[in-house]
Amino acid sequence: MDFNEIDESAIFKNKSVLSPHYVPQELLYREEELKKMMVGVAPVFKGFKPKNILIYGKTGTGKSITSKKLLEKMNDMKDARVKGIYLNCRVYDTRYKVFQKLVSELKNEFSKTGYSFALLYETVLDWIEEKERFIIIILDEIDFVKDIDALVYSLTRANDDIQKGGLSMIGISNKIQFKQKLGERSKSSICEEEIVFQTYNSSQLQGILNQRISLSFKEGVITPGAVNLASAIAARENGDARYALNLLLRSGELAERKKTGKVTDKEVEEARKMAEEDKASELISSLPAHQQLVLYALALTSADVSYKKLVEDGGEKYYFSGEVYDHYTKISKKFGFEPISARWYREYIHELEEMGLISSIHSGSGVRGQTTLLRLALENSKVKKIIEKTLMK
Numbered sequence: 279m280d281f282n283e284i285d286e287s288a289i290f291k292n293k294s295v296l297s298p299h300y301v302p303q304e305l306l307y308r309e310e311e312l313k314k315m316m317v318g319v320a321p322v323f324k325g326f327k328p329k330n331i332l333i334y335g336k337t338g339t340g341k342s343i344t345s346k347k348l349l350e351k352m353n354d355m356k357d358a359r360v361k362g363i364y365l366n367c368r369v370y371d372t373r374y375k376v377f378q379k380l381v382s383e384l385k386n387e388f389s390k391t392g393y394s395f396a397l398l399y400e401t402v403l404d405w406i407e408e409k410e411r412f413i414i415i416i417l418d419e420i421d422f423v424k425d426i427d428a429l430v431y432s433l434t435r436a437n438d439d440i441q442k443g444g445l446s447m448i449g450i451s452n453k454i455q456f457k458q459k460l461g462e463r464s465k466s467s468i469c470e471e472e473i474v475f476q477t478y479n480s481s482q483l484q485g486i487l488n489q490r491i492s493l494s495f496k497e498g499v500i501t502p503g504a505v506n507l508a509s510a511i512a513a514r515e516n517g518d519a520r521y522a523l524n525l526l527l528r529s530g531e532l533a534e535r536k537k538t539g540k541v542t543d544k545e546v547e548e549a550r551k552m553a554e555e556d557k558a559s560e561l562i563s564s565l566p567a568h569q570q571l572v573l574y575a576l577a578l579t580s581a582d583v584s585y586k587k588l589v590e591d592g593g594e595k596y597y598f599s600g601e602v603y604d605h606y607t608k609i610s611k612k613f614g615f616e617p618i619s620a621r622w623y624r625e626y627i628h629e630l631e632e633m634g635l636i637s638s639i640h641s642g643s644g645v646r647g648q649t650t651l652l653r654l655a656l657e658n659s660k661v662k663k664i665i666e667k668t669l670m671k
């Protein structure tokens with residue numbers, strides 16, 4: 279292989295257009311939401327303090343991209359007294375980190391660490407008051423902030439303390455229940471204005487995909503059936519544009535590997551399966567060791583023909599929970615773990631079932647006193663492979 283080969287794709291023109299970080303030139307279907315945000319922010323350009331805004335909606339409904347468009351619109355005003363700052367709170371996940379980032383955006387000499395919070399706070403206030411400036415801070419994925427009430431309190435207090443100029447926030451959350459976790463005071467200060475982003479329907483997702491296709495894929499590579507299916511799948515599952523784009527990207531990669539030169543329904547179907555497996559794999563590898571060992575024991579039990587099994591009507595094979603526990607105990611010891619008690623084991627089974635990783639039924643008749651029967655929700659070999667990769671490497 280040489281560099282020319284890497285450059286040469288039969289499928290893609292520019293893959294990065296499909297990445298979640300790419301900001302398309304035109305925002306579709308979000309004029310209303312963007313306008314509401316602009317109306318909320320507009321007072322700064324007349325020298326008044328704007329209200330705080332809270333935005334929420336499920337993942338992939340365009341909250342981040344719309345807030346970035348808002349920033350663009352603010353910058354277009356070229357008003358030196360107004361500063362818009364976008365932070366993702368997955369990274370800036372404490373009040374201290376948010377203020378530190380804020381200050382480093384305002385003053386370059388403050389890029390070092392080690393300042394006290396009080397100094398950072400004063401610096402923000404001074405910067406605003408010095409020239410009657412305004413800061414609009416966009417806190418994306420704000421639910422990741424660990425001391426959220428403290429952060430909201432400090433931002434609100436700063437705004438109250440400022441005589442001329444202002445500091446307002448736009449909080450964004452993927453979690454609808456986020457508000458419930460806030461203290462009463464934070465709730466009322468952050469939710470002066472609320473904007474909800476609804477999930478996309480199939481035709482909107484189709485529009486979002488089509489907008490990127492001509493930029494990312496070579497002419498005529500994508501069949502219309504593939505776009506229809508990808509948007510239908512994403513609409514049915516969660517109305518998530520990120521997922522729809524990801525399906526398209528994966529489908530393209532599959533077509534590239536197959537060297538067929540076309541992305542059809544088949545690739546989209548396969549891509550969906552891959553995405554599901556990835557999600558499960560991420561979930562499994564983040565579980566505590568003993569839950570992984572329980573899954574592993576179930577995978578081995580299912581693969582071992584000498585174990586008793588019970589065949590359900592649907593043809594799915596279930597295994598005695600007690601036998602899986604025995605297997606689990608052996609495996610734990612083999613890998614140097616102290617096995618958990620049977621009581622905890624039942625608790626784990628329950629949790630794993632809630633996560634959709636296993637399914638259980640009751641045999642009713644009480645064979646050997648063990649009436650619970652289990653099976654994995656995913657293929658045995660896949661589960662085995664994931665756990666061997668994370669736990670037994």
Ligand SMILES: Nc1ncnc2c1ncn2[C@@H]1O[C@H](COP(=O)(O)OP(=O)(O)O)[C@@H](O)[C@H]1O
Nearest residue numbers: 298305306308337338339340341342343519520
């Ligand atoms: N209305 C839209 N028009 C064009 N692209 C969109 C739109 N909404 C979402 N996207 C794209 O879908 C992906 C997810 O959007 P994002 O704004 O990150 O969602 P959220 O922040 O709500 O989880 C991004 O790649 C984004 O560019």
Ligand SMILES: [Mg+2]
Nearest residue numbers: 341342343418
């Ligand atoms: Mg987002």
